[in-house]
Amino acid sequence: MIYKGFQDLKLSALGMGAMRLPVVDGDDSNIDEAAAMKMVDYAMKQGINYYDTAWGYHGGQSELVMGKALARHPRESFYLADKFPGYDLSNMDKVEEIFETQLKKCKVDYFDFYLFHNVCEMNIDAYLDEAYGIYDYLMKQKADGRIRHLGFSVHGAYDVMERFLKAYGSDMEFCQIQLNYLDWSFQDAKAKIELLKQYQIPVWVMEPLRGGQLASLDLKQEQQLKKLRPEEGIPAWAFRFLQTIPEVTVTLSGMSDFGQLQENIHTFETNQPLNDMEFDAVIKIADSIIKKIALPCTSCRYCVSHCPKGLNIPVLIGLYNEHCSTKGGFLAPMALMAVPESKRPAACVGCRSCEAVCPQQIKISEAMADFTKMLNA
Numbered sequence: 001m002i003y004k005g006f007q008d009l010k011l012s013a014l015g016m017g018a019m020r021l022p023v024v025d026g027d028d029s030n031i032d033e034a035a036a037m038k039m040v041d042y043a044m045k046q047g048i049n050y051y052d053t054a055w056g057y058h059g060g061q062s063e064l065v066m067g068k069a070l071a072r073h074p075r076e077s078f079y080l081a082d083k084f085p086g087y088d089l090s091n092m093d094k095v096e097e098i099f100e101t102q103l104k105k106c107k108v109d110y111f112d113f114y115l116f117h118n119v120c121e122m123n124i125d126a127y128l129d130e131a132y133g134i135y136d137y138l139m140k141q142k143a144d145g146r147i148r149h150l151g152f153s154v155h156g157a158y159d160v161m162e163r164f165l166k167a168y169g170s171d172m173e174f175c176q177i178q179l180n181y182l183d184w185s186f187q188d189a190k191a192k193i194e195l196l197k198q199y200q201i202p203v204w205v206m207e208p209l210r211g212g213q214l215a216s217l218d219l220k221q222e223q224q225l226k227k228l229r230p231e232e233g234i235p236a237w238a239f240r241f242l243q244t245i246p247e248v249t250v251t252l253s254g255m256s257d258f259g260q261l262q263e264n265i266h267t268f269e270t271n272q273p274l275n276d277m278e279f280d281a282v283i284k285i286a287d288s289i290i291k292k293i294a295l296p297c298t299s300c301r302y303c304v305s306h307c308p309k310g311l312n313i314p315v316l317i318g319l320y321n322e323h324c325s326t327k328g329g330f331l332a333p334m335a336l337m338a339v340p341e342s343k344r345p346a347a348c349v350g351c352r353s354c355e356a357v358c359p360q361q362i363k364i365s366e367a368m369a370d371f372t373k374m375l376n377a
Contacts, residue, residue, distance in 0.1 A: 001047030002271050004249045006174070006202060007149075011079065011250050013243075014268040015050035016043050016261075017206070018062045020254035029059030033068070039261050040069035046265045049078050052252050053106070054117060055085035055098060067107040080108060083117035083153065084134060087334070092123075092132045099141065114138065114147040115176060119164050120156035120331075121338035128167050135168060149173045153206065155331055158188050162195060169199045174249070176204035180214055181241045181282040183207075186290055186325070193247050205242055205251040211326065214238045221285050228278050236267045241282055244273040294321040295367060296360045303354035303364060309347050313354055313364060316345055320371045333375060345371040 002013040022035040040051070053066045063082065070078055082102050085091050091098060103109065116127060116134070126132060141147045152168075153176035154161050165172070175196050183189045196203060209215050215235045217225075225237055232240070242248050251268075255261045274282065299314040307313060323332040336344055348368035355364050 001265070002268050003047075006249055009079070011050050012048045012268075013249075013251060013271075014048055014239075014264055015052055015081075015204075015250045015252040016040070016048050017252040017254035018051065018053040018066045019057045020256040021058060021062065021065065022256055023058070029061055031058050031061050031065045033065055035258070036065050037069045037072070039255065039258055040066070041072070042258070043261060043265070044073055044077065048265070050081070050113075050250055050252075051078055052081040052113075054083045055091075055102065056087065063102060063105040067105055071107045075108065079112035080106060081113035081115065082106060082111050083115040084138065085117050086123045086127055086134070087118040087120075089123060089126055092126045092129075092134065095132070095134045095137045099137070103146070110146045110148060112148045113174070114141070114150055116152035116164075116168075118334075119152050119154040119160060121160055121335045124156065124160050124163055124338075127164065139171065151175055151201075151204070153177070153204075154192075155334070157335075158191055158195065161192060165195065165199055165201075169201070172199070172201055174204055175201050176206050176252070178207045179203065179205045179242065179245070179248070180208050180210050180238055182210050182214060182286045182289060182325075184283060184286060186286070186294070187322070193245065197247060202249045203245070203247045205248055208242055208251050208253060209235060209238050211329075213325075217285065221288070224281060224285070228281060233263065233267075235263065237282060239264070239267050240272055240274050241279070243271055244279060290321075290325075293325045295362050297321075297362060298360065300359060302357040302359065306353040306357050308351060308353065309342070309349060311343055311345075311347060311368075312339075316371070317362070317364070317367060320345070320367055323371065323374060328374070336375070345369075345375070348372075 003010040004013050022032040024030040024032050051066060051070060053062045070080060084095060084098065119127060127134065138147060138150060142150050151172050151174035152164065155178060177189060177192055178187060179189045193203060217234055222234055239251060242251050253264050255264060295317050297314055297317040301314060303313040319332040319335055323329065345368040348365060350365040352365050358364065
């Protein structure tokens, strides 16, 4: 197992995420505890020392199962991360109640790592609102040793991340972002890493395989990669990409079966970053994937001044592209919660004034109608 230095710690470069544990009969809230414990025991034996759970994973069951599984091992042999569930605004005034419950569920007296969960457009104002006292409470827990290292995870856009960092950046020790070779440009991950570098904050990675999307490619794309590294599996390419990014400390993988765990551990037995030719190859593959699913908006904003409803069309198209790429998912709906109802896709009247000035000739009105239909499905 490769280890990375973080302050005075040595963290396994591969961390076990507990969002996609094995389940019974496809029921996400019914974790197969025996299978999960077997995976944790094997992970510990093979050198994984970082485990990540959260309040909402598996319908609230992830913390309980991980607590049971890790309690079978010496407390000093692992690092446990949990998060404050700010993805649900109804939790914002419950930080103490939730934190105390999380400690009990996880059967620990302290968290090695704790995060503001999912900083995004929908919750940034609440996270920065002193009236809720979230920041003050978590800093107090850190001072008392019940949180050893405090950080945040982010799914929001660059400007949201920048707002959070301007407020709390000096106290953040790490940041967890969605990073993979598809999102290098698609979700502006490259720029987010540069922003974190300015604050000297190391990077934790979530969604290294983009929810499994990068675990397999089409035949032509796989053949391109096999020519460069004949012995490398396709999922491993996504991890090798991350090994190329020097700011990455921990890569979290939500492994849902024993075979995935074994394969990923094997990959992280060696550090084999991509050379320039290999890096360019995966970026070109990402570009080709994006072109198939994304509308080619360049954010020129000609459309905005011609929209009678004042819609921020480039932003809406960006969310539409994200929603199409994941065939649903939570990111776009969550971001739209921060948008007034009168400025959402459903507000489009189909006048096509925007289309008349679009240099890319995007059928914007059709996209807004399609987006609305997907959101209401």
